[in-house]
Amino acid sequence: MNASNYRLGAGGTLEVVLPCQDYAGSLIAEESRARFECFRRHATTVITMPYRNPSDQAYLAAGQAMVDRCDHLFAVWDGRPARGIGGTADIVTYARARGRPVTVLWVDGVVRV
Known part of the structure; x- marks a missing residue:
């Protein structure tokens, strides 16, 4: 690499x-x-x-910290609700609530597995 x-x-x-x-x-x-x-x-x-270990709360905290540090959020997201706390939907909602511009990226034909 x-x-x-x-x-x-x-x-x-x-x-x-x-x-x-x-x-x-x-x-x-x-x-x-x-x-x-x-x-x-x-x-x-x-x-x-x-x-110490991965958890929904850890992912939520990381996503929020990322939004707090960015000027514009680019989210690879299918537009569906989060499958757990801290999922992409939660982070997009957090960014929008804080007035951050959000650009959603999703490739046509790609499906969530």
Whole structure:
């Protein structure tokens, strides 16, 4: 994996917001862990929520922290309700309530599994 693929061409920086201390351990696929580690290594800032393990509350806190740090939220979302607390629908609602512009991205033909 080439880390330069993840650099922002417009001179931006990459910030990572983690829902918990053991987030990497929750990633099952080796490819997912490798991609995550690459992002984390190249981030200028890594923020970890005060949770030891993944949970709905940890994901909600991470999503809210991300919105609080952004100027515009780009959400990969199918428009459906969250399947648990802290899902994409909750974060989009939080962003809109705080007056953040939200752009929803969803590829035609992709379905939630």
